[in-house]
Amino acid sequence: MTDGISDVPTNLAVPKTAATLTVRVIKSFEFRTERSLVLRNINLEKTTVGELKAIARQAVQTQPGWKPYRNVVLDTLKLYTKAHGAKTTNLIINLDNEDWILGEDSKTLAEYGFENETEVSFFNYELYKQFQAHPETKWES
Template sequence: MVYTDFDDVLTNESKPRTSATLTLRIIKSFEYRTEKSLVLHAINLETTTVGQLKDLAREAVKTQAGWKPYRTVDHDTLKLYTKAHGAKTTNLIINLDHDDWILADDAQILADAGFENETEVSFFNRELYEKFKLNPQTTW
């Protein structure tokens, strides 16, 4: 077996912070667990702000094929879902705990918010989220 220098590197450390891959879980419905992942490549975590990331996601939903059902939702909030090699929630759509993971400051730099390569973030409507938290029942 041949080993390389990358064998011991974790995926969240395999790329520089200036060219990270992020996964945004664009949520349409909490009750029906309707979400679609948007993978963004070459994101500079040291210069990109929370607001800029929201704008990138909104533009993708507005212009890319396959996103038409998601255009009816006013996506306005980002919340960390998980980092590479981190624990995931048992809720398949969003982590309902850790409201301190909600990214409320649009001017905050992603690296300062704790982003790394392969970070997953939920993008959703805050009003729908708060309503779902009061009664977190899912429907099929």
């Protein structure tokens, strides 16, 4: 520790049983419409991908400010970035690394390599594939 600042990276400073995750809920790829949902005290060793989807869907359906997102079919999670990791140049989603899609609902987040401060995108897979084929944004036009 130097001058009251810890040398431990933030992704390792919190145990895997009490992690903070950011879920980037994507409504539109073309218009870059997304809103971040911050989830605290998530046990990465016990929480499954399916449970994370359910937690995020519940928050979207019940928390204030999420009304515009309630009609989106959210069915897919994909790793966006880990703390202190490289971020994609695409501001809405990481279009590379198809293996970063969390395809097995029964696997725990720890099995997918989640750490404290991991960011994950939550979106509609069909809309993602359409955007991947033609990654053009409309809000700039």
